[in-house]
Amino acid sequence: MKKLLVLMLVVILVSSVFAKITFWTTEVESNRMQRIRALATIFKAQTGIEVEVVPVEENDLLKQIPIAKNAGTLPDLLEGGIEPMLLLGSENFLDEDLATKIIMDFGDVYDGAARMLSNGEGKYYGIPFHAWVQGIWYRKDMFASQDLGDPITWYNIALAAKVLNDPAKGVYGIILPKKADAYAEQVFTEVALANGARPIDEMGNITFNTPEMIEAFRFYKELGKYSKPGFTTVLDALKGYLNGEAAMIFYSTYIMDDIAVEEVQKGRINKFNPELVKNTGFANKMINIRPTSYGQVVALGITKNANKEEVEKFVKFLMTDKNYVYWVHMAPGGMNPTRKSVAESDAFLDNPVLERYGKAKIAEIVAALDSVERFEFLNGKVITDMSKLSANFVIGKAINYMFANDWTPQQTAMWAQKEAEKILGK
């Protein structure tokens, strides 16, 4: 009996010394998980605080939150894009005070990145952690052989897609997202904003039925004609480009290591094209009636029920010096630090992929974050309703149906309008 008591006492003591936090990450790929687990191990060795790392698919993040809430297994910290963070923040899930304090403590977080997480009242829903920019990646060699201009304007993009599309030879003008997921919305956002179209205006009105929006759907459908058949997704686009199947794809800067590093490319398609880095161009903006660029900030959100002290330590651990560089180097080019001091440091640029693209190019990408546009932000205002439309994949579904049912751009826009009205109860 005495032994048992002693044992129980030891167990209680040990478990109270080693506090524990749960961290949900959307970096679900095994090599990224390995790095994150390594960081968690180092953190535990330094502080005695255990971090349980849970991978969650990006498209499933919002679905997992209420399940976890009911099961009492909400994480202390979660990593995710702006849309889920704004939604969770507006639903009162996130600790805005602590997030704001950490941003202030750092003192060198890019304004543009932080602004995307603003709650509109001087505080931030989450801490901007890393960021990427999206654009069209294209085969410069194919473009040069047909004397085509850079795919920056709508006209150039459509022309190149048409001219370079040669299905008989297994080459497509473009691989376009057609499935109802987050990727379709990301690509369509850039297309729509280049035409001045937005789903929700400043007053909160739903504006899928405007001429600009219908025009954006028309352009998207036109590109679909010269795209690889099937309801293609982000992975189809990546593999297709690396395989030489596509002249253009929409992708984020995450593709940089897939293009440049033999090991990474072989992991995707089982072979390596050493010429691809040289032959690849990047269009970091799109213009029709106005220029726009698209990017994403991935943030860390601290939940209300978190172990505050431990989480703060862990966030600061992740976003400082060596640890931070180690994290963002898991996807060189794709993940860019949101702290100025780290983004400009030699340690960050000391990487085989980043070196190849050069300091100036990297600086250009990171700087673009101050000018990227999103449907959620308009004239300094946050439109939280947009997150609800994203969570229900309204744009993705509209695109999916447009191709599946051969809807006209008008029909597609009307469907999206009605669906959005239903979801927002307007």
Place this chain on the structure above:
Amino acid sequence: MSLKEKEAKFGWKLVLPTVILISLLILYPVIYNIYLSFFEVSISDAPNKFVGLGNYREILTDASFWKSFGITILFTFTTVVGSILLGLGVALLMNREFPGRNIVRALLLLPYVTPLIAIVFAWKYIFLPIDGPLMQFLAIFGMNPGNDFVNNPNNAFWVVSVFNIWRNFPFVYLMILSRLQSINSDYYEAAEIDGASDWQKFVHITLPELYFVIASVALLRGIWNFYKFDEVYLMSKFANTLPVYIYEKAFSGIPEQGVAAAIATILFVIMISLIGLYVKKVLKW
């Protein structure tokens, strides 16, 4: 205390653990679900708000609920009839003697015993447009290899139905086969002496003998498929059956868990009454 009373008491003691377990694992969630259906469930720290029959009113007037309901009934009907017909056919074939029968019988069980997720990925790969083996094969006969059967939202219903029939027919086949093997061969011999054809033997001997097995299997498969979530969701999120609809309501976008609970309650009531009717009329208990 008389011996009978003592025995009764002992009997209760024996079943008590089961009763407690069932209450905890089944009755409590059912009752809690019914309780939740009267509330607007908050997903943050705010307390739940009582809305009375509001959730029920919202669902019963929601066109997309009735659409999902119709699709679910059609899905259940199609898959139950389909898997029974396929299972019956295969069972009749497997009831005959032929070389290698044991191996074929074992292979037939594969769809049912292979992990679901492995099968789903295999199907998706086979149907991949342009690159998928099936599409490349069909292209030889002039079909457009660019067709994307699995991911086309219009095909979702047929894809999940065919998939479900294919995955679950081995269960039906097993049940029917075991009954087939216990039919007394005297019946067939007597029928043969009377000059009955194969078809007449099937209709007048085999089918009546199989009646209760088929009826029970139909009931089980009906219940399972009415609530089928995993197979449907993994194959296509856009098949729009009710379990998927409940899941979307409860866990996606802004979750409406009170509404989802009300849908589950309505389904529960419908299911209980349908089962009662079926058991009385078809199984004749």
